[in-house]
Amino acid sequence: xxxxxxxxxxxxxxxxxxxxxxxxxxxxxxxxxxxxxxxxxxxxxxxxxxxxxxxxxxxxxxxxxxxxxxxxxxxxxxxxxxxxxxxxxxxxxxxxxxxxxxxxxxxxxxxxxxxxxxxxxxxxxxxxxxxxxxxxxxxxxxxxxxxxxxxxxxxxxxxxxxxxxxxxxxxxxxxxxxxxxxxxxxxxxxxxxxxxxxxxxxxxxxxxxxxxxxxxxxxxxxxxxxxxxxxxxxxxxxxxxxxxxxxxxxxxxxxxxxxxxxxxxxxxxxxxxxxxxxxxxxxxxxxxxxxxxxxxxxxxxxxxxxxxxxxxxxxxxxxxxxxxxxxxxxxxxxxxxxxxxxxxxxxxxxxxxxxxxxxxxxxxxxxxxxxxxxxxxxxxxx
Amino acid sequence: xxxxxxxxxxxxxxxxxxxxxxxxxxxxxxxxxxxxxxxxxxxxxxxxxxxxxxxxxxxxxxxxxxxxxxxxxxxxxxxxxxxxxxxxxxxxxxxxxxxxxxxxxxxxxxxxxxxxxxxxxxxxxxxxxxxxxxxxxxxxxxxxxxxxxxxxxxxxxxxxxxxxxxxxxxxxxxxxxxxxxxxxxxxxxxxxxxxxxxxxxxxxxxxxxxxxxxxxxxxxxxxxxxxxxxxxxxxxxxxxxxxxxxx
Ligand SMILES: Nc1ncnc2c1ncn2[C@@H]1O[C@H](COP(=O)(O)OP(=O)(O)OP(=O)(O)O)[C@@H](O)[C@H]1O
Ligand SMILES: [Mg+2]
Numbered sequence: 001x002x003x004x005x006x007x008x009x010x011x012x013x014x015x016x017x018x019x020x021x022x023x024x025x026x027x028x029x030x031x032x033x034x035x036x037x038x039x040x041x042x043x044x045x046x047x048x049x050x051x052x053x054x055x056x057x058x059x060x061x062x063x064x065x066x067x068x069x070x071x072x073x074x075x076x077x078x079x080x081x082x083x084x085x086x087x088x089x090x091x092x093x094x095x096x097x098x099x100x101x102x103x104x105x106x107x108x109x110x111x112x113x114x115x116x117x118x119x120x121x122x123x124x125x126x127x128x129x130x131x132x133x134x135x136x137x138x139x140x141x142x143x144x145x146x147x148x149x150x151x152x153x154x155x156x157x158x159x160x161x162x163x164x165x166x167x168x169x170x171x172x173x174x175x176x177x178x179x180x181x182x183x184x185x186x187x188x189x190x191x192x193x194x195x196x197x198x199x200x201x202x203x204x205x206x207x208x209x210x211x212x213x214x215x216x217x218x219x220x221x222x223x224x225x226x227x228x229x230x231x232x233x234x235x236x237x238x239x240x241x242x243x244x245x246x247x248x249x250x251x252x253x254x255x256x257x258x259x260x261x262x263x264x265x266x267x268x269x270x271x272x273x274x275x276x277x278x279x280x281x282x283x284x285x286x287x288x289x290x291x292x293x294x295x296x297x298x299x300x301x302x303x304x305x306x307x308x309x310x311x312x313x314x315x316x317x318x319x320x321x322x323x324x325x326x327x328x329x330x331x332x333x334x335x336x337x338x339x340x341x342x343x344x345x346x347x348x349x350x351x352x353x354x355x356x357x358x359x360x361x362x363x364x365x366x367x368x369x370x371x372x373x374x375x376x377x378x379x380x381x382x
Numbered sequence: 383x384x385x386x387x388x389x390x391x392x393x394x395x396x397x398x399x400x401x402x403x404x405x406x407x408x409x410x411x412x413x414x415x416x417x418x419x420x421x422x423x424x425x426x427x428x429x430x431x432x433x434x435x436x437x438x439x440x441x442x443x444x445x446x447x448x449x450x451x452x453x454x455x456x457x458x459x460x461x462x463x464x465x466x467x468x469x470x471x472x473x474x475x476x477x478x479x480x481x482x483x484x485x486x487x488x489x490x491x492x493x494x495x496x497x498x499x500x501x502x503x504x505x506x507x508x509x510x511x512x513x514x515x516x517x518x519x520x521x522x523x524x525x526x527x528x529x530x531x532x533x534x535x536x537x538x539x540x541x542x543x544x545x546x547x548x549x550x551x552x553x554x555x556x557x558x559x560x561x562x563x564x565x566x567x568x569x570x571x572x573x574x575x576x577x578x579x580x581x582x583x584x585x586x587x588x589x590x591x592x593x594x595x596x597x598x599x600x601x602x603x604x605x606x607x608x609x610x611x612x613x614x615x616x617x618x619x620x621x622x623x624x625x626x627x628x629x
Binding site: 222224225226227229230232233235236237239240241242243244245246247248250251254 | 476488
């Protein structure tokens with residue numbers, strides 16, 4: 001008999017093969033769209049890790065996504081031709097020149113009071129490094145404080161929610177260095193070796209698809225380690241774990257930071273395929289949307305949450321092309337979310353697991369235990 | 383004389399003026415099974431909270447062998463060798479019975495030490511499953527267990543954790559007579575291998591397991607002695623159950 005775990009991995013493999021084959025049938029416009037949805041799939045993984053496995057409902061995941069996005073976007077902005085057109089041989093973002101005080105020196109060091117912050121971003125790899133380090137650092141500091149203080153459940157959600165809104169305001173307010181509401185646009189292309197990643201070419205799609213595959217497998221392996229199992233135990237009963245001798249906040253902080261790392265990485269990839277970074281990444285509605293993707297796909301399944309994100313976005317894109325249906329679609333998504341939370345707490349992945357159970361045991365699977373809305377309900381590592 | 387496993391010296395806690403535990407001292411020897419008796423609100427659970435670090439004491443000291451653990455963080459006290467069962471059974475509900483025990487078997491407290499795969503205590507876990515009678519349920523998710531089975535699983539977590547000292551807060555609460563009896567068999571099996579402190583109201587159960595009893599009353603130690611001594615102690619009779627004595 002094939003074990004459930006084997007079947008699980010077979011499904012992961014099938015998913016990866018599928019996304020690798022897509023370029024054979026899609027034109028470049030759709031390929032670019034799909035690349036964006038794969039990035040959202042990566043966000044689904046980040047949410048599943050923190051919500052499904054750690055029991056931490058982060059309503060500010062957009063903060064980490066935004067941090068990753070802005071860090072790389074700063075580098076790509078300096079690499080853009082729009083930063084070199086102003087008669088200077090050293091790059092200065094165009095929006096800084098438009099807003100410069102009369103007589104200010106038109107160099108990155110001192111065109112305005114904070115523009116020197118941009119200096120190291122002339123190196124693309126500095127942007128990449130910061131795009132990974134900054135989300136992890138924020139998550140580490142935030143997690144260390146919140147989890148050491150034993151703040152849990154809805155209070156963590158409120159804190160993360162407040163934080164993403166705060167940072168969004170600051171970003172908009174810091175117009176001279178962030179270009180405020182408009183965000184960073186007209187970016188250059190990401191370069192690797194001599195290759196430039198034009199968002200509409202097939203190699204760019206593969207950059208995203210391979211990245212997603214790696215994150216998917218790594219996340220799945222991570223939750224299967226002893227630490228991953230202990231994390232799930234902590235999710236189920238923090239105190240019990242504590243009195244068995246586990247340093248609970250260390251586990252929560254670690255996985256919170258890993259989730260932030262994945263979200264930050266997704267933010268960078270999104271900048272590569274969309275060629276902009278904007279404060280909308282830190283809109284509350286975006287962070288909540290990520291939670292909906294994971295809930296529908298199955299928050300307690302790494303692949304489920306990933307597929308949930310991709311599917312919802314593909315359906316949205318198709319539907320919103322139908323005249324007059326776009327607004328209704330938002331309501332439908334909301335309705336689906338409520339129904340899933342109430343009646344299908346394990347999402348699409350839960351449904352799939354039940355089907356597999358039935359298939360391999362040839363008898364009805366045991367019903368899922370009654371679950372509370374705030375609790376992850378399935379145990380996919382089994 | 384046997385060595386002291388747990389030494390409590392003048393332990394107190396003050397909840398804004400109310401002393402739930404007030405200068406309790408006791409010495410529990412290595413391998414001893416001590417029963418804590420006392421009426422509702424006598425401070426039994428609070429005493430366990432103080433020993434295990436759940437509540438910070440406002441006076442007095444606690445030692446495990448020669449190590450002072452007063453007011454350490456809970457997980458450090460656990461690592462120093464104190465395991466605890468709660469009054470309300472708590473297990474990892476979404477994990478299977480075996481997974482529950484695997485988690486308890488893990489000897490490394492930190493995250494990074496646990497980034498590898500697989501728990502290496504299969505033989506020990508099979509043995510514990512046998513002892514708590516959950517071998518058949520090993521693959522089941524803990525949420526499906528009955529109340530009694532959940533209590534046993536929590537006992538199993540403690541046995542797997544293998545601490546020197548085990549604190550059990552009302553391990554038979556809510557159990558049928560048959561279940562209570564089975565629990566006494568499990569506890570008796572642990573005797574000698576661990577130092578055990580049990581809070582219990584059920585006198586039938588106490589007689590099945592007890593050696594020495596400490597009676598708490600209004601946060602203080604009222605009496606200490608064998609089952610017979612305690613049952614015949616007039617102070618205990620007066621304080622504990624009116625004039626009827628312990629039944
Ligand atoms: N955190 C707290 N703050 C204030 N009072 C408390 C606190 N914890 C316990 N108490 C009080 O301390 C007293 C002792 O409570 P404790 O739970 O230790 O009793 P117990 O002996 O375990 O009783 P039972 O047999 O009902 O379990 C009670 O009067 C209780 O109300
Ligand atoms: Mg009590």
